[in-house]
Amino acid sequence: MIKLLTFPPAFGLFAASPFCVKAAYLLNMSGQKWEREDMLDPRKMPYGKLPAIRAGERLIADSDRIQTYLESEGADFNKGLSDLDKANARAFIRMSEEHLYFHLVLDRWADDAIWPKVRDVYFSQVPPGLRHVIAAGVRRKTLSGLHSQGLGRLSQEERLARIEPDIDAITMRLRHSHFLFGDQPTAADASVAPMLAAATASPGVTLMGRMIEGNEVLMAYIARVDESCG
Ligand SMILES: N[C@@H](CCC(=O)N[C@@H](CS)C(=O)NCC(=O)O)C(=O)O
Known part of the structure; x- marks a missing residue:
């Protein structure tokens, strides 16, 4: 197994x-x-x-x-998709994993109000006496990586302006079908829905979480994908 x-x-x-x-x-x-x-x-x-x-x-x-x-091993995660849909699906996956993901990390690691809640979950196995020191070191490294990547240099407003068009693009597709590329879940749903769900589940009030929670289409979509694939 x-x-x-x-x-x-x-x-x-x-x-x-x-x-x-x-x-x-x-x-x-x-x-x-x-x-x-x-x-x-x-x-x-x-x-x-x-x-x-x-x-x-x-x-x-x-x-x-x-x-x-x-x-x-025989799985087909894009069953029935045209070549054009497969090409578009690839771009949606990259948008989720190489863009939205880094906003999720910033939301969890950069905000001083949210970080302690995240730290206590991520570093729960580190003995309490060492937890804060070790977590602070990993946090410094993570935020420095995001600074190098570029998104870590943006203000909240600038980040919001980058997240919004991605969220709109996902919502637009879902106005036309139950899943991103039709009425069955495909590889793109396995990537995009968990990213949206993670943003809404992060502790505290986060930029991306707030935007998704206010979007009925996306909230229903997250639940639908989890029901089908979870
Ligand atoms: N491209 C990888 C990304 C995996 C990834 O970034 N995992 C993160 C958690 S979301 C991780 O393990 N981070 C631990 C670390 O960087 O120390 C994938 O698709 O599996």
Whole structure:
């Protein structure tokens, strides 16, 4: 049986990480038998990140590579999509994982009011005496990465102006069908819905969370994808 190495449940979700939720959705969609194995420290993983899966002797890290593996075993996550839809789906996945994701990280790690709640969940296994020091070091590194990436240099207003068109694009597609590319969930839903869900589940009032919570189309979509793929 496949083992999904994932962060543990947090904020009322399967995991705090949208990539771990994506991997769980893909596994469910593939029809493979699997079980979760929770861990909080991913440093020994191939990329130092989660998710990863153990399939027989193989350790496969990164949700994209997990998808490729499941496809090599016969799964079709884009069944019925035209080549044009597949091309558009790819862009939606990248928008979710390479743009919205970094706003999610900023919302959780950069805001001084929200950070203590996130810290106590992420670093719950670190003994209380050391927790604040270790967490502060990881936080510094994370925020420095976001500064280098660029989004960490923007004001709240500037960030909002970047998030809004992405949210509008997702909403626009969902006005036409139950899922992003038709009436069945596909790979794009496995990526986008967990990102939106993560934003709404983050503790405190966050930029992206507020925007999504006020959007009925997206809230219904998050629930629909979880019902179908969770
Ligand atoms: N491209 C990777 C991204 C995975 C990722 O960024 N995982 C984060 C959690 S959301 C992580 O493990 N971070 C731990 C760290 O950077 O130390 C995927 O698709 O699986």
